[in-house]
Amino acid sequence: MGREGFSTVRVLVCALLIAVHGAQVKTVEAFELFNTEIADVENLLNAKQYADADSKALLLLEQALQQQQMSADTFSALGLLLQNASRFEVSKAIFNAALERYTTDGELNKMASTLLQLATSERHLSNYSIALTYVRRAMSIAQIERNELLKAKLNLELGIIQQEQGEIETALEPLKQALRYFRENNMANEMSVTLLRIGEIYSLLNQATLAHTYYQDAFDSIEETQETRLLGVIKTRIGALSLKTGSVDQAIRAINEGLELLLSTSDVGAIAEAKMLLGRALVENGDTAKGRELLQEAMQFADSSGQAKLVKEGRLALAQAYMKEQSFELALEEARTGTIDARKNRDLRGQLSFLSLQLSAFVSLGEFKKALDIQSVMQQLREVLLDSENKSAIEGLQAEIELVRQSRTLEKLEESKQLALAQAERENLQTTLFWSISLAALLLTFLVWSRYKQRQQTIILRREVRQQTLNLQEKNQELERAYKTLEEVSLRDPLTGLYNRHYLESQLPGEIRRSQFSAKQSPSTGKTKQDLLCLLIDIDHFKRINDDYGHIAGDKVLSAFANVLKEVFRQTDLIIRWGGEEFLVVCRHSTREELPEVAERCREMVANTPFDIGLEKPINITCSIGFSLLPPDKEEDFDTAWKRTFAVIDYALYATKLSGRNGWVGVIETLKTPREYPTPLDTKFNFPGSSIATSFNNVASIKWPETLEK
Template identity: 60%
Template sequence: MIYSFKLIHSLVLSLLLSSIFVVPSFAQSNEKNEVNELNVIGGLLEAKRYADADRQALLFIERALQKDNAPSDYLPLGKLLQAYSRFKASKAVLDAALETYTREGQLLNVARSLLHLASAERHLSNYVSAEDYLRRALSIAEMRNDRQLKAEVHLELGVVYKEQDKLELALEPLKLALAVFRDNDNVTYSSLCLSHIGDIYALLGHTTLAFTYYDDAYSAVSNLSANVENKRLLGMIKSKMGSLQLKDNEKEDALQSITDGLDLLLSTNDVGAIFEAKMLMGKALLETGDTVKGTALLQEAMSFALESGQIGLVNDVRLALAQGYMREQKFDRALIYARAGTVDARKHGNLRDQLRFLAIQLSANVSLGDFEKALDIQSVVQELREALLNSETQNAVKGLQAEIELVRQSGELEKLEESKQLVIAKAEREKLKNTLFWSASVAVLLMLFLMWSRFKQRQQTIILRREVRQQTETLQEKNSELEQAYKTLEHVSLRDPLTGLYNRHYLESQLPSEIKRSQIEIDNISTPSKKRDLLCLLIDIDHFKSINDDYGHLAGDKVLEGFSSVLKEVFRHTDLIIRWGGEEFLVVCRHSSREELPELAERCRATVASNVFNIGDDKTVKVTCSIGFSLLPPNEISHFDKAWQRTFAVVDYALYAAKLSGRNGWIGLIETYHTTDANRTPLDCKFDFPSSRIATSFNNIASIQWPEEVTR
């Protein structure tokens, strides 16, 4: 999939939060540290206040994005929300984590974020997105040679294939993951792999083999310590064993197994697994005749599945209810659930579920006397069975072809061995035949041997040189590939993916040397050039949010791309043009004069105002911008961090003043003086400048609305 950008996150979260009232008991959570935030959200989840927990998580991300920091609790928070089946909120958290870790170049955390995003998408039945995330995570795991991470990605990929009914395809990644987990003596993950392989054999109808895998997984985990994770896994496996017993019509054993599994799961916080077990319990109760209690449990599981967006669980409940109503001869109600299930199964390409729901529709229509409808459904069922059979046949043929190829290669090896023996026997006979001749020609043989040895030595030298040359060329190719991979990674980490402009990381790597160079040139009186200054401009697109609100985020992205092109036209190629964040851009002009600041700002403002931005679908918009600028640094500061922080604070303050003064204009600091002036501006007072020279595109300095004046 495609990286998310900070602008999209901020706007989406702002829109979500604009219609939400924050829970009063957590209004002061901004003052708490990250651990407290996680504890607060965890408390809400344990109290089953899921909507409040979602809101609090979204607020946590919004505050983090506004402060532009990277909380260490991103991944733990995403996993915590997933444990309680809050997959949509988890996606928002993990999207923010992915963006932050990508920007900072933390590849392992990027891969972990992609892995958990894939899990969230899988639970929401967004399988295409899940596979895309997993492919990206697998690339990073292979690049870092992280076997454990690679195995975890293979495990999740197998589950994604299994839920799409690609059963034979799912076995390969699961077995690859199982081999790694067993090598690492990771019993928990090994048992999880075994349970999923058991699921596949259960779906294929191999009940005995499936139960063997479940039993192996359960026995392995039973020997471990009874922590929450192991209890959760034991509960899931026990419930699956009960489901398998239910298929074999062992109803009492099935009910006991599911009850044991549910008891184990209730001691954990995995809400999704608990409701899956409740669904199986409801199905078992319906089959044992306890209709009221069974239906109540299924309806409870249905409400949870719909609220959390888990389409797979929704269809499992629909199937159980439809089968229950068929047993009660309530055919109309069975048809309602069967039709809804068929639509969802067709939408997600699940052939087996389509067949199950269509079989119920067929039986219900026959029972209701609608034979014409039943006949139409029968033809669809036949087509689906042929499609399913073709899919399974293709996989079986591939396996058979592999076996035939293996046998064929084995036969060729046997023939080769026989030919070798014949050659050896023939050589022996020739040797015996020519013994007398060689005995009479000893001197000649010795001479030929010496010549042959010298020839062979020369040949070996040539071969060794060739191999050394090939190895050298291979090493050079590998070095080139590594160098290219490094450049690619560096490009990804230093460029904004939407606009192609440099990002903050690049600015932080270049700016210290630029400030030092500028200060050396200024201190060097003998330097004749006047263009020795560094200039800093902070540019913000006016009313950008309304573009997203009125035309959508894709239109906003096109405006950002067009705006970056305008900046490239206005400024020189030697200037640093940075995508600062959202709709803000920062420009650092090198080898310039401070007197050029008003001219540069006005040129940028006028060019933007006159430009027409294409937003797609033959639509265009016009935008304006506000600019704050300053000399970099504004006064004599030797330390880089202080110089940059002071400069950015000044341009940010000036930009804010420009927006308050009416937008589509610029305000900035050209230089500061050592002497104090009686008419100091609010900017001088805020940054403790004795006096300064300020320029603006508005009427005059007195007309500027400074932030302090608006606050008062």
Template identity: 30%
Template sequence: MSWLRSVWYYCLILFSYEIYGDEDIVVQKQTISTAFEQLKYRMESEHELSVLPQLRVIRNQAKHYAQRTIEIQTILIEASIRQHFGDYKHSLSMHYQALELAEQVGKPRIMVETLLAIIDLELDLERYDHAQRYVNQATQIAQALNQDDELLVHVKLWRAKIYLEKGSFRQALYELELGQKLAKNNSPLSARLLLIEAQVALRLGNYLVSRTLLNEFSIKYMSSADDKSQLDYQLALAESALQAGEFSEAIELAMKGLEQTFHTRYLEEQASLQRLLASAYAQLSDYQQAHLYLKRYSLTERALDQQKRNNKVLQLEAQYALAHQQQQVSLLEKDNAIQAQQIVQHEQTLENTKLTQQRWLLIGLLCFAAVLFVYWRWQNRRYTSKLEMQVAERTAELKERNKRLQTLSFTDSLTGLSNRHYFFSTIDSQINALPEKHDMIFCIVDIDHFKKINDTYGHAAGDLVLQSFADILKQCTRNSDLLVRWGGEEFLLVMPDMSRRDAQEAVERIRQQVERFPFIVNGQTVQCTCSIGFAPYPLTPDLQEQVSWEQVLELADSGLYLAKEVHRNTWIGLDSVRQPSAFDVEYTLKHYKEQVRQGNIVVSSSYVGAEIPA
């Protein structure tokens, strides 16, 4: 019934404006404010072009009674509607009009709201530098309003969005953390912050963190979330399933999300879901479905690119060419008049040639009938040959796309190493191929004090260190070894068919090479060290069935954390178990340090003076 109330207030404004324009200014202003609030409430759930006439009436009334805040807000709402439907040209013009009025009014809150609306548009136009400039301006104004935490949370949220789009994920997390502290019990803001934090976690490969955040969103805010937030939640949930290697679940979630995009203008989300489906089907070796969704993704991306080319800021240049176009129209009208005279003159000539054309037409039809059969035979052979060629080309193209999909799915974009997806897809086959009575060493390597490098030199410098570190690992390992970027500054090294003594030499070689290597960061030489933990699989021949490779990997991780606690720049590896028959792997994982101290498990270390702390 809210739309009925909006129409009633809309009619009341018109009636009051015509009859009681000068009688009761206070009542008139109250009526305008009430009508605007009703209309704004209606716009929170959907964008409708049908409300534009009501918006313009309210804007005119607000302007008449000097209600500048309502006037600015109506301009922003109409600009948002136009932005939603792709009319970026008029939307940008109206945003700047609202900004000019807000500067004249001088109210900080309406100024910040206007800047945030412009930032939303600039992100759609992919003009991130402009968005960064406006959000810095909004931050300065919002910080001056010490008591308005909600407004500052909005600013933090948009700063996080900008950093997310620019790939500065750590900075985005920092802004989101500040926003959550300020949001307190504001459910809508907390919900939006949670969704963005989940998206950042996915970009960093932390799908477990993302799932935790999405679960919290589902429990607390899903029932009151709008369509866009529900779609973003569905997309993030599907992406986390894909990263976790749960490809069937990822397909189911993506299909559900894709249904929500039908008959909407959410093309970017639709493209992301199609790309996700292509990746998931490729992982399941269903290359036909993968190719189908890759093709749909390509079509959607093409439509988005076309929309961006047609609707971005370059359209504003049309207003400067308007006068020139009008001159061209005038010249064309004169040319059309001259051409009309020429047409009249030629009509007689055409009439005279009409009979001749009919005669030649009859002759042509007879010739065509004679040639038609021969041409049909030739065309049929040509078409068959072309079809065979197209089939061969499409087959080769499909193979290439499948190969590209697999590469994208299995490779870490920063270091060029394999990622978790590749590890989980190959580890079982590698273990099955391991000769009997031969060991496979699981080794986890972590860069010491990497956060300090990021904080001191910036995340770009941290990325350079990660790349150089990956190169060192490549140089220190064999071609048969599996090298994986495990997450953040952690790397996983799987060395098949290697003895435990050889493993000690290998990790010591890595430790020394990292310690000696001069990492160049911003023109400065930075010394880095690493800590390493490793464990063999199987621990003993008797425990091969009782202790899985996953548990061995956790034992290597426990060794890594013990190495960091003892000294850093060292390695600790599990050599053997004192009493295999009494060995409890779950207890050992929980009390690794205690088991080492008691001698129940035997470890080796590069740090001779290492003492296990209490």
């Protein structure tokens, strides 16, 4: 090689070194930038600027996902930071990103730890069924990995979830298992938390002496460690127990001590709970004004952080305070609001608590007819609650049985594999020993026989390996089928067999992005089948069917109505039971011009179909429809696009009902140029103009909600 060749090589090597160095510098710069952004989020949380901190964290998440340069551990640290500040909704998004990275990297233990954090966030948001799913997934990994510490932490979380669900006695078993491990390994903080939770269970069971013993043990186990936050929480719980037993002065003193400890920490959630307890104690002691002020302050924080349980407790305390002051109208207002919130959250126990307060208020006001109505509703709710508890117990037992079955299957596979290897080694040893003894006498025969024997062993081993491989594949297929079955159950409405909201939330973002991408690729062709059509369908006068024929007849109508929708729409369309008598349909690979035709076909099919409800003659029903292009205008952000679309179709559905029902109103597309006389729909949603279609005489005959109000 000449001088020119060496020069070329040197140039290439230098270029390569420069490129590598540049990549390293960019990685370091990105890492430093993310650390700076996380520090900014922490500063906003410390300043109690929670909305700004949430926005900053979500923006950082989006940037990290696009650049693929933030590590899973960094995601996890940011999620813990937000979770400790009671920003549970945002922490869920961060932990999900970390879980995805850990799954890609195959880090099972970190996957399980992240699932545990997700369960904690969901529990604080009162999403107990989702939290239990995360705990069981993590427990399966912990058992496979034989991670006893993680299993103990998961048992602690499981016990807390079951306690907050009202499964008091069931919660004791996992908590005691966790306590046993923490004691054996001298883990003071975890042991204290577990003792605290067991004490709360005995408090709920009205065993005050036993509950106080556990609280005191929890306090004593960490008193020397100076864990201020945990000491403060224990003090407040001791105060709550004193309040429950009627020792109000002692309760106020203990809660004040706990609150003073907590104020020196950054745990805003625990501070809010302590203020809530102190407010209840002050109201009980006669200092109503200050007590109500603390209750409202704690409720405001709980509402901003999405903690429905804390809001419910505060509202109950306020209503009870008003009852004590004999301000029955104010107590009724709080109880009604609490009942509505509990119904939205599907909290049957919460509904019963607030309805009980309404009952007392109506009796105190002398409105005995309303009190009897409330009592009737409470009886119905108690029956529903009993059915729900039985169903939950069965589902929990099935999940535990499945978990044990999977663990035993894995253990049997491992034992079978070890036995096969041991058998092969034993046969190999016997063969070697036999031919070693015969080597001196029959060397030639030994060589021939040895080769034959080795060949036979190879065949046997291959057969056994093949059989074990087939068994393993069969077990994997069984596990995959079981997982798909569980996933199918969680994504479908049990009454109609249609998909539910969870399925729509998982599918819709991808469909909107696909539609918007296709629109950008071919902007000049407006009639390509790339549009998404969204229809909100409501059964007219469904309440009348329940009132006249009963809820069983109503269920039959809903099931038959779902079958009609399956006939009207294509298999590729998403048919969702939205809630009650409302159904939502998303038509894929369609054109916006098809909207009126699809809506009319649906309306006509429903109107012409007899519905059998078990009487001599079937009944006929009608439906009202609101529809729109999804999204009506080109929104890039999914949340904005979906919320805007749903608001439009809900508004259009309302207009259909006001205009006489058994019809449809909807937006085919929005216009770029403003109209001289915009419709109320254009005004409400700030559209320059829109192409509106209706089954009524014309657009002018539509009765819009705003027009009716005027």
